[in-house]
Amino acid sequence: MPEPDDLILQVRDLRTWFLTDAGPVRAVDGVSFFLRRGETLGIVGESGSGKSVCAKSIMRLLDEPARIVGGSIVFRGRDLASLDENAMRDVRGREIAMVFQDPMTSLNPVLRIAKQLVEAMTAHGRFRRAAALARAITLLRRMGVPGAERAVMSWPHQFSGGMRQRVMLAMGFSNEPALLIADEPTTALDVTIQSQILDLLRELNADFHTAVILISHDLGVIANVCSRILVMYAGEVVEEGPPEELLSDPRHPYTWALLHAAPRLDAEAHDRRLVTIEGQPPDPRAWPEGCRFRARCPFAIEVCAEHPALLPIGEDRATRCWVTQAGGTLHTPERIAASPAPLAASAPAPLLVVKGLKKHFLLAKDSLFAAPRVLRAVDGVDLEVARGETLGVVGESGCGKSTLARLITRLHEPTSGSIVFDGTDITHATPAQIRPLRRRMQMIFQDPYASLNPRMSVGEILTGPLKLHGIAADEAAARRRVLELLSLVGLPARAAQRFPHEFSGGQRQRISIARALSVGPDLVVADEPISALDVNIQAQIINLMVDLQERLGLTYLFIAHDLAVIRHVCDRIVVLYLGRVMEMAPAATLFARPLHPYTQSLIAAAPVPDARIERTRRRVQLRGEPASPIAPPSGCPFRTRCPIAQPRCAAEVPPILDAGAGQFVACHFPGAQA
Amino acid sequence: MSGIALPAIASPRRRWARRYGLAAFGAAVIATWLVLAVFAPWIAPYDPSTVDVAARLQPPSASHWLGTDALGRDVATRVIFGARISLLVGFTVVLIGGAFGTLLGALAGYVRGWAEEALMRLTDLVFCFPPIILAMAIAAALGIGTVNTCIAMLVVWWPKFARLARSLILTQRSLEYVEAAQSIGFGPAHILLRQIIPNAVGPLIVLLTLDLGNAILVFAGLSFLGLGVVPPTAEWGAMVAEGRELVQQWWVATFPGIAILSVVMGFNFVGDGLRDWLDPHARTR
Numbered sequence: 001m002p003e004p005d006d007l008i009l010q011v012r013d014l015r016t017w018f019l020t021d022a023g024p025v026r027a028v029d030g031v032s033f034f035l036r037r038g039e040t041l042g043i044v045g046e047s048g049s050g051k052s053v054c055a056k057s058i059m060r061l062l063d064e065p066a067r068i069v070g071g072s073i074v075f076r077g078r079d080l081a082s083l084d085e086n087a088m089r090d091v092r093g094r095e096i097a098m099v100f101q102d103p104m105t106s107l108n109p110v111l112r113i114a115k116q117l118v119e120a121m122t123a124h125g126r127f128r129r130a131a132a133l134a135r136a137i138t139l140l141r142r143m144g145v146p147g148a149e150r151a152v153m154s155w156p157h158q159f160s161g162g163m164r165q166r167v168m169l170a171m172g173f174s175n176e177p178a179l180l181i182a183d184e185p186t187t188a189l190d191v192t193i194q195s196q197i198l199d200l201l202r203e204l205n206a207d208f209h210t211a212v213i214l215i216s217h218d219l220g221v222i223a224n225v226c227s228r229i230l231v232m233y234a235g236e237v238v239e240e241g242p243p244e245e246l247l248s249d250p251r252h253p254y255t256w257a258l259l260h261a262a263p264r265l266d267a268e269a270h271d272r273r274l275v276t277i278e279g280q281p282p283d284p285r286a287w288p289e290g291c292r293f294r295a296r297c298p299f300a301i302e303v304c305a306e307h308p309a310l311l312p313i314g315e316d317r318a319t320r321c322w323v324t325q326a327g328g329t330l331h332t333p334e335r336i337a338a339s340p341a342p343l344a345a346s347a348p349a350p351l352l353v354v355k356g357l358k359k360h361f362l363l364a365k366d367s368l369f370a371a372p373r374v375l376r377a378v379d380g381v382d383l384e385v386a387r388g389e390t391l392g393v394v395g396e397s398g399c400g401k402s403t404l405a406r407l408i409t410r411l412h413e414p415t416s417g418s419i420v421f422d423g424t425d426i427t428h429a430t431p432a433q434i435r436p437l438r439r440r441m442q443m444i445f446q447d448p449y450a451s452l453n454p455r456m457s458v459g460e461i462l463t464g465p466l467k468l469h470g471i472a473a474d475e476a477a478a479r480r481r482v483l484e485l486l487s488l489v490g491l492p493a494r495a496a497q498r499f500p501h502e503f504s505g506g507q508r509q510r511i512s513i514a515r516a517l518s519v520g521p522d523l524v525v526a527d528e529p530i531s532a533l534d535v536n537i538q539a540q541i542i543n544l545m546v547d548l549q550e551r552l553g554l555t556y557l558f559i560a561h562d563l564a565v566i567r568h569v570c571d572r573i574v575v576l577y578l579g580r581v582m583e584m585a586p587a588a589t590l591f592a593r594p595l596h597p598y599t600q601s602l603i604a605a606a607p608v609p610d611a612r613i614e615r616t617r618r619r620v621q622l623r624g625e626p627a628s629p630i631a632p633p634s635g636c637p638f639r640t641r642c643p644i645a646q647p648r649c650a651a652e653v654p655p656i657l658d659a660g661a662g663q664f665v666a667c668h669f670p671g672a673q674a
Numbered sequence: 675m676s677g678i679a680l681p682a683i684a685s686p687r688r689r690w691a692r693r694y695g696l697a698a699f700g701a702a703v704i705a706t707w708l709v710l711a712v713f714a715p716w717i718a719p720y721d722p723s724t725v726d727v728a729a730r731l732q733p734p735s736a737s738h739w740l741g742t743d744a745l746g747r748d749v750a751t752r753v754i755f756g757a758r759i760s761l762l763v764g765f766t767v768v769l770i771g772g773a774f775g776t777l778l779g780a781l782a783g784y785v786r787g788w789a790e791e792a793l794m795r796l797t798d799l800v801f802c803f804p805p806i807i808l809a810m811a812i813a814a815a816l817g818i819g820t821v822n823t824c825i826a827m828l829v830v831w832w833p834k835f836a837r838l839a840r841s842l843i844l845t846q847r848s849l850e851y852v853e854a855a856q857s858i859g860f861g862p863a864h865i866l867l868r869q870i871i872p873n874a875v876g877p878l879i880v881l882l883t884l885d886l887g888n889a890i891l892v893f894a895g896l897s898f899l900g901l902g903v904v905p906p907t908a909e910w911g912a913m914v915a916e917g918r919e920l921v922q923q924w925w926v927a928t929f930p931g932i933a934i935l936s937v938v939m940g941f942n943f944v945g946d947g948l949r950d951w952l953d954p955h956a957r958t959r
Contacts, residue, residue: 021689409857431861438859451850455872465858515854 008178008211009035009058014071014081016050016057025284027053027066029235032310035179038209040202042226042243044219044258046534048281050235051215055181057081058213059098060088076178094124097172101184103164107156113140113167114152120171132174139170144200146624160625162193169200173208180204183215190396191561192622195605198224217534219258220607223247224614228316231255234282234292237310241317243611251313251324253277253297261539263568265591265606266613272546272569274539280504291322299323299330349423351523351555352385352408357417358579359403363630376629377403379579379637380417382656385523390549390556392570392587394563394602398626400579401559402446405527408557409443410434422522439469442516446528448508452500458486458511459496465518485514489544506537510544517548525557530565542569563606567591572662575599578629578637581656585663595659595670598638636668644672697947703940707933711757720748722755722908731923741925743916745906749925752908753933759820759909760937764890767827772882774828775835780874782836783843784866790840797833805830806895813901823902827892831885838881842874876952880945887941894934910934 012032018025028050035041043051056062058073060080073080080091092098100106108116117136121127127135133152140148143166156164165185172180182201186194202225205212216222222229223243231239231252239252250256260275277296282288288295290305297304303322310320319325359378378400385391393401406412408419410426418427421441426434445451452461462482463472472478483493489510500508509529516524526545530538546569548554560566566573566587573590575583575598583596594600601622608614622641627633633640639649646668654666710717719739726746734741740749782790800808812826846852847870855865896902897911905912910930917927 406853411853411856435859438857441857443854443857445850445854447850451854453851453855453869453873456869464855464860468859512854515858519858 006036007034008037008039008076010072010074011054011058012072012074014054014057014073015069016053016062016066017069019065019067019069023285024069026235026287027284028057029284029287030071031232031235031237032071033230033237033240035211035213037178038205038211039228040205040212040214040226042222042229043213043215043232044217044222044229045232046217046258046281046536048284049232050284051232052183054232055098055183055213055215058181059092059096061092061098090124093120093177094126094175095177096179096181097175097177099165099168099172099180099182099185101187103161103168103188106168107164109156111156112152113154113156113159117152117167117171117174121174124175126175135174136170139174140167143167143170144196145170160193162189162197162625165189165197166200169197169204173204173210176208177210179211179213181213181215184217185214186221187216187218190626191563192396192601192605193625194221195607196622198607201225218607219247219262219609220614223609223611224607231258234287235284236292236320237318238293238320239318240310245317247609247611250330251317251319252293252321253299253323253330254293256330257296258535259609261536262609263539263542263564264608265564265567265603266608266610273543274568276539276543277536291320299328350384351387351422352383352557353418353420354381354383354408355418355420357381357404357407357419358415359400359407359412360415373630376579376632378407378414379629379632381576381579381581383574383581383584385555385557387522387555388549388553389571390558390569392566392573393557393559393576394561394566394573395576396561396626398578398629399576400629401561401576402527403579404576405443405525405557405559409441409525411443439471439519440522442519442521442524444509444512444516444524444526444529447532448505448512449532451512452508452515454500457497457499458491458503461500461511461515462486462496462518465515469519471519481518485518488517488548489514504537505533506540509533509537509541513541513544513548517552521554523555523557525559527559528561529558531560531562538565545569563602575602578627578632580637581664581666582638583663583665583667584656585659585665586661589661589663593663593671595663595665596638596667597642597644597669597672601643636666644669693950694947696943697950700940700943700947703936704944707757707761707937707940710754711761714754714758718748718751718754720751722747722752723906731920731926733923734925740929741923743913743926744920744923749913749929752913753910753929755908756910756913756930756933757937759903759907760890760893760934763820763824763827763893764886764937766824767831767889767893768882768885771828771831772835772878772885775832775837776839776878778832779836779839780843780866780871783840784847784862784870793836794840797836800830800833803830806892809892809896810899810901813896818901818904820903820907823893823896827889827896831889834885835878835881839874839878842877843870846870846873880949880952883941883948884945887938887945890941891934891938 014028014031016028018027031054043054045051053066057068058080068081071081080088114133114136118129118132121132121135122129137148137152140151145151145163145166159167186197189197198221201212204210214222214225226243229241229243229246230237231254233254239246239250239255246255247259250259257277263274277298279296282292291308294300294304301323308320308322308325310318311325312318313325324330357378358380361375361377363373363375381404383391393404395401403412407414410429414427418425421437424437426437459482462485463478466472466478466481472481482496486493486495491507491510500511503511530541533541549556558566558570570587572584572586574581575596577598583590583594583599590599591603594603605622624641627637627640635650635652636654639645642649648668654668656664656666657670659665659670724747728746729742730744730746732738732742738748738750740753742748778793782793809826809830812829813823816822816825852865852870855869893902894911897909898915900915903909903912910933913930914927920926
């Protein structure tokens with residue numbers, strides 16, 4: 001334990017419960033930790049682990065029925081758990097600031113940025129209005145908002161998500177707080193913007209000596225910024241330590257599982273299956289007796305029936321595990337050293353051929369006589385998908401990857417170009433012409449909560465397609481097929497009678513997969529199928545998709561924004577930017593030898609859950625934000641952010657060059673270094 | 675637990691009573707009125723139209739519980755018979771108007787394009803006028819009578835359902851399960867009728883219920899102004915109109931007024947209860 005005068009925050013046995021009519025939900029149940037002056041502490045855990053409630057408890061931003069029912073939060077000599085509301089208001093914003101996950105809703109849409117920043121400063125009586133306005137501009141400039149004098153008079157809707165998060169940070173730092181709590185501040189942002197914000201957070205921590213609590217589900221993000229990590233599970237801290245040690249030598253099986261469940265950007269995958277832990281987190285209404293992780297723990301022993309305490313093991317490290325406290329080790333999981341997946345020996349005719357595909361959406365006119373505006377969502381994409389392969393499509397939000405998926409499955413009609421599916425041109429096929437092909441081409445969606453009709457039972461969801469396409473001869477055959485499908489995706493037979501809301505996110509995604517498979521497709525287009533799920537559930541779904549591909553010979557078009565996931569599951573990868581293909585290559589080649597500057601910076605921006613790598617990595621920081629697909633730049637669309645752009649890039653659209661070994665790149669200066 | 679007392683957990687019965695107590699009360703009131711309306715000829719002590727000038731304007735007594743009106747008719751009998759026409763008109767207007775408006779609105783929301791635009795401008799046109807004034811004008815043009823008043827009310831009634839249905843369909847349409855159904859190959863009719871509408875009925879049923887009271891109130895208002903029923907039919911609004919000059923004989927206007935109040939409140943309580951019950955957010959609390 002550090003010297004008391006070095007401590008800024010000391011949380012002891014904090015218990016925050018939701019006192020619902022049906023009994024207490026023990027979201028935070030006995031959390032203790034401390035924070036030194038100017039320290040960066042990361043709190044990591046999956047959804048429902050209590051990390052956000054913990055942060056809100058410190059700020060006392062709890063809504064009914066949540067209440068702090070026990071413990072203390074000593075911040076600079078005062079116990080925030082029992083401070084009265086008036087005194088608490090002085091602490092909030094002035095001494096402790098908070099930045100939230102969703103930058104789209106955390107600013108007030110009807111007030112100018114200036115007004116919101118100035119109010120944040122004058123509210124505590126530290127600044128006069130004029131001084132506050134000048135300071136607001138200085139702060140915005142410090143946060144990297146371009147044209148701060150002009151930007152300060154803007155409205156929130158004129159800013160992108162990344163810019164709003166900078167404004168939130170400016171607001172957070174405006175009163176020079178001693179502590180900043182950032183709750184998933186980059187989760188809603190693209191990877192290149194995330195990297196900018198994380199860099200900014202590190203710099204601010206160094207410049208202002210403000211202590212930071214960073215909450216995230218992403219070990220890579222935490223490793224990037226923090227000097228100490230708390231791992232939370234089931235309402236309590238299960239492990240604590242510096243990232244260098246905790247991430248390379250985890251001493252709690254849950255941390256171990258988190259680390260191994262996430263695909264690594266910096267490691268070659270020998271097997272596409274990931275290490276997962278069974279089951280779901282326990283119910284916060286009734287935590288299990290003994291160790292709360294016991295039911296899912298591959299290392300559990302008899303003594304785990306007793307609840308372990310968080311005990312120190314070595315300097316600065318602590319764990320809540322009987323096995324490692326007794327000196328036991330957590331072995332590295334055995335991976336089946338499978339031979340590299342045999343690529344479907346370059347089948348003569350590819351399953352899907354897309355040529356010059358464009359989708360331009362007409363937007364509403366500004367006025368009656370204005371020229372119609374066009375959003376170029378997909379602007380000339382060529383690709384081929386071979387039978388049995390997994391083609392990954394990666395890019396930031398707005399790059400057109402979801403539109404591409406909906407064009408290929410013909411939910412949208414292309415503006416121009418052609419889509420040929422197994423020899424049939426479906427570019428402008430009518431719904432009646434396309435219906436028989438729908439059996440062979442299915443889609444898996446991103447949001448497991450929106451993609452299943454809440455009023456239909458799982459059985460109805462799965463029999464609908466069977467009846468429509470006349471696959472099952474009668475009711476009995478349909479029922480048999482539903483049971484087959486459920487067991488195929490690892491759900492119990494009784495799931496057929498249940499409704500979607502009775503399932504967790506991961507289970508719903510399994511239902512969604514079963515629905516896609518019900519008609520026996522050849523091609524499955526998966527649009528961000530795992531991005532809404534927790535790490536361990538992501539791993540389970542990836543494993544399922546890999547299994548199904550092997551058993552049923554499926555071809556996948558896998559769309560994602562997460563490079564590590566894409567690298568892990570795909571044979572070949574297409575990198576999209578503003579509706580165009582920037583680079584296309586076999587997965588291993590793309591990561592070993594990225595030729596396009598955009599690919600290079602994407603790879604550099606993705607955080608890796610290894611503090612040593614994070615500290616030493618060379619970063620190609622991308623400037624600014626993506627251009628608008630309504631007014632794309634002339635020439636190369638990437639040139640406005642490109643570190644190696646030349647005048648030629650503005651004049652000529654770079655053609656797609658064959659770089660050999662299946663690698664294609666659309667750049668005038670492929671492979672050049674910034 | 676560090677001395678902080680936890681509030682007692684309410685028993686399931688008390689929780690239910692707290693949430694749905696008023697709704698249950700409203701349902702009971704409406705059920706009572708329905709029974710009275712259906713069995714009026716057997717329950718009511720007198721005939722609603724028999725004039726007895728000798729017994730005119732008698733205060734409430736043992737023989738006339740709620741007194742008699744200016745023509746000596748029994749107020750209690752007429753209030754009971756009045757429930758028939760009020761409830762009938764209320765249900766007719768709301769069900770027909772609701773069904774028509776919902777269907778049009780749902781189509782507009784699903785098909786989009788010029789059809790949507792035309793329909794929405796039409797609803798704007800109706801919304802331009804205060805509903806009761808517009809209904810009065812139409813009823814007056816068509817001539818006095820219950821059927822004509824119903825038609826007038828239907829004209830002003832359907833647009834709000836069309837509006838709500840359209841916005842509900844638009845919300846549902848943007849959810850991925852609709853795209854999933856499209857990618858499986860279901861046609862637009864199946865998607866709209868079997869997949870989207872079932873997800874949109876909740877708020878529509880709430881509006882329907884809340885609106886029943888409203889429709890009864892508007893009909894009573896039109897009758898009060900002399901546009902609803904043809905005398906001597908017993909109707910609450912008309913009865914209040916007959917009693918409005920009779921300050922001394924307060925019972926003539928008061929009891930039909932209380933009848934209107936109780937029915938409208940009853941439907942409102944039930945509607946609020948339904949809203950809570952259908953709202954998943956409120957439910958988890």
